[in-house]
Amino acid sequence: MRILLITQWFDPEPSFKGLLFAQELRRQGHQVEVLTGFPNYPGGKVYPGYRIRPFQREVMDGIPILRVPLYPSHDGSGAKRALNYLSFAAAASIGTLFVNRPDVAYVYHPPATVSLPAMVLRALRGVPFVYDIQDLWPDTLAATGMMENAAVLKGVSGWMNRVYRQAAHVTVLSEGFKERLQQRGVPENKLSVISNWTDEGQITMATPDPARARELGFEGRFNVVFAGTMGKAQALDTVLEAAEVLRESQPTARFVMIGGGVEVERLQAQTMEKQLSNVVFLPRRPPSEIGEILNLADALLVHLKDDPLFAITIPSKTQAYLMVGKPILMGVRGDAAWMVEDAGAGYAFEPQHPQALADAVARLMGMTAAERKEMGSSGQAYYWQRLSLEVGARAFVRVFGQVVMANRSSDRFKRLLDIVAAGSGLVILSLPLAGLASLVRLKLGSPVLFSQQRPGLHGQPFTMHKFRTMRDAVDSHGQPLPDSERMTPLGRFLRASSLDELPELVNVLRGDMSLVGPRPLLVEYLERYTPQQARRHEVRPGITGWAQVNGRNAISWDQKFKLDVWYVENRSFALDMKILWLTVQKVFKREGISAAGEATMPRFEGQGEI
Template identity: 65%
Template sequence: MRILLITQWFDPEPTFKGLLFARELQRLGHEVEVLTGFPNYPGGKVYPGYRVRPWQREVLDGVPVLRVPLYPSHDGSGLKRAANYLSYAASASIGALLMRRPDVAYVYHPPATASLPAMVLNALKGVPFVYDIQDLWPDTLAATGMMENAAVLRGVGGFMDMVHRRAARIAVLSPGFRERLIERGVPEHKVSVIPNWTNEDKTDLTPPPAQRADELGFAGKFNVVFAGNMGRAQALDTVLDAAEKLRDEAARFVMIGGGVEEERLRDSTRERGLTNVDFLPRRPPSEIGEILALADALLIHLKDDPLFAITIPGKTQANLRAGKPLLMGVRGDAAALVQEAGAGLTFPPQDAAALAAAVRELMALPPEERRRMGERSARYYDEHLALRVGAARFAELLAAAARGGSAYNPVKRLVDVTVSVLVLAALSLPMLALAALVRSRLGSPVIFQQMRPGRYGDAFRMYKFRTMTDERGPDGELLPDARRLTPFGAWMRSTSLDELPELLNVLKGDMSLVGPRPLLMRYTPYFTDQERQRLEVRPGVTGWAQVNGRNTASWDYRLGMDVWYVQNMGLRLDLKILWMTVQKVLGRSGVVVDAESIMQNLDDERRHKLAHG
């Protein structure tokens, strides 16, 4: 499988899904290329040895990399940050088209703008993509204060909805993220939870000599280490407040990293006269190991925001792997992970008294118990979160997404748009006349609308001319379909004239002229894994199943025909199906105007099979 990794940040920049991930996918037998920018994160300055140019090709440890230009910046300015994100998205969209067509693309988010080159590849070359969400936009933008304009946040939310619909599969790092996306209408089967791993090849966790420990100030103290970004989201004033409460005890807080809040926190530490808080300069992953190895406990903290209750901070995996007790000041999924692993203590975020109490509790434990806690931490990482575990799951997800990809897809879309425009133009007057007949015979509204599953299972509103009345029984409920279907409506169905408004769905991109028919939303959970392949392509106005039995075929047969079509889709087959459809419609072959009169609904049939073995 040929995989393109689209990520704004890549080695030598610090990133969760960088060179280590690419090499592991190669080890699993896949061909991998990377589309990224010139390295400038997190300082906003282009790294030594690089300069921004129209493009640069290189090979990093056997992985081909194409770098495209961007505006280097990563400070507190929203305008500059936007320029950084958008410049990469624009240049990567061009670069993606110049690369050899992959079977599938992988997109690392944030930023959300990195999805643009993947959507361009999807539209112009038919390449499906997997979207790996590390934080939820616009939620994170609002929670961290990066963006406060309500109109802009709404616009970002609308853009994210579009990305979620276009993605073949979505990976998230926590169960809470998955639940939030499902609440927003993303189909359940489309979202998989794959936790992060850490840079296993870059961090040497061998404890340094005693002399080195003395140099770093670790001797004779109970050292609680916070390693990572010092931003607003981390709310690290809580650590300083806890340090005040522990001023006369053996606990020491070691802050290592950097960020927009670092200087202010240093100033506050000096103003308070806190001698039990030390700041160490930021270090690359290759040099952070000795600090983690010397720690007595590792601290993770985020401010008390509902968004962070459904996330797992990126440093969690590195801290678990270090094999030291964790102090987790994050609610929800992150706290649950620590408790499940038996890897440390949790405390409410932004509660300095609770943090101080948790430190005292750890200090009071026998050293052997703290050692066992650290061993459980490292074991949990190895069994559930390690690179080999996560990359194997991503390979499965990428393979599932690739099944819906075809170089024919853009051609198919072009044919759909051209034909639907021509037919709608040619039939506009007859369709208006038909609409008038529907209005006079059946009433308003003329167009029947119903939510149906589209490509990847995403819901869309399908249009048809109405064929039934709205008659209700004494209880106020609609009468059965057979009672509400008039002779005029039956004639509409038998001639397939009721399907004409679906050409508007084709024009919008919800449907294709040819594809599996969009069934009812409630049927989707009853598809087998193989039958779910019918969701990898746009549903059709007509399809292979419709010209091979129409409504008279069994559900198993019809769904099997849909899967066969997905696996054999091509222009010649589509033209054949369209010609056979014309013959079927003109000959009214296989027509059943009330399908429920001859067969069970799919959900009823499958429930019955499950109940009776």
């Protein structure tokens, strides 16, 4: 397969789903290209050797990369962060025109804005994309305090629903994420759980050097190491309070805090204020050096604040800790705690509970060195068997293959049938079409055709053409009269016989529509669909469809959408032939032409069960 990785973060930036992932996909026999930005994370400064320019092509270890411009920033300013995200999204959307057409695109989220170039690629070049979710937005924005504006959070939520609708498949890092998205209407068959791996090429597994241990003050202490970002989400005041508890009861216990973040200076100040000699801070280290510190540790610490969102996430450092093979203290509820306990790799404790953390440290200290080593080895074996890069990449390849096959096989044959049938129909029916056009012109005036923007494949608008069936009658205020009053006898005949639909054969020939598919409704309805209802746009709209032969306009919107989605999930050549045959019967019987009390169908206001 030809796979395009769309990600705002890529090497030389720290990104375990960057070059490492691309190399493994290539090792497994696939062609890989990358669309990314100029490296500036995490410092917000463009890396040495790079400068912002319109586009830059390079090759890393045989992987072709297209870099696009962005506004480099990663400080605490919400406006600058937004500009960073949006500038990449806009530039990468243009960049999709300058990459080789892939079979499938892989999209790494966050940020949510990275979905825009994927949707542009699909709209302009018909490429399906797999959306890999590492953070649930807007949940994470609210939980971390990054964004508190209710209107913005609502807007982000609406955008994410659109992304879920348009993605060919969505991958998540935990069962909790999967359940949350199902609650939001994303179909289960569109979701897969693929656990993260760690940067296996960067973390060294060498035996700890005693001299280095003495140099860093690790000798003679029981060192609990926290490595990573120190922000509000990590709630690391708990560590300082646990250190106070352990200062007297376990004097050899020590917390080693490694990394950067917005909370580092405050935590350091509190440590000095409380005179906590059993807490030390070390500066951020590159991935190539962090393995040394992790190997010197006696235990490794994960901690997040006690928020429902974090009960369904798995912090990325978990996989690194498991691979290193050290006992883990997991201060996170839910999926992450379950993973560590299932691996037999450590103990989970109640987050934001200092005494619980102190008790967990004391429990580990009470074990023998051999018991702790066995615990670490269990975690290491769990990692290589279930979470490694090779295991994860194979899982993604299976998803990519399913998406590509679904996009290729049935749709190509169906499109060929549409072209042949629509072309033949227009030739054979040319004289009747001319006659009907003359009759409409005589009875209703011009224009002969009713043309309107309708949403097509993936919700992209197109202009649909039908024979006109209504008069341009308005009330005293200039507003159009109800459909029932504007409908003419000729219009009723055209609708009852479905002859008004014949010009849509031109739309079929152009690729806007298909002979069979969910009927194209109004563009304004797009924002009213649930994610499940919006699945009707995963295929081209049709002149006729499963809902049309099972009630047409005489059924409710809920029934219509359920039938449309059923068709999307069960479409086949045989089903299309059945629908075409049933359509002929329905047209002759003139069934389901309108809803009760309506000239056609009432407006859809967004109420629905699916």
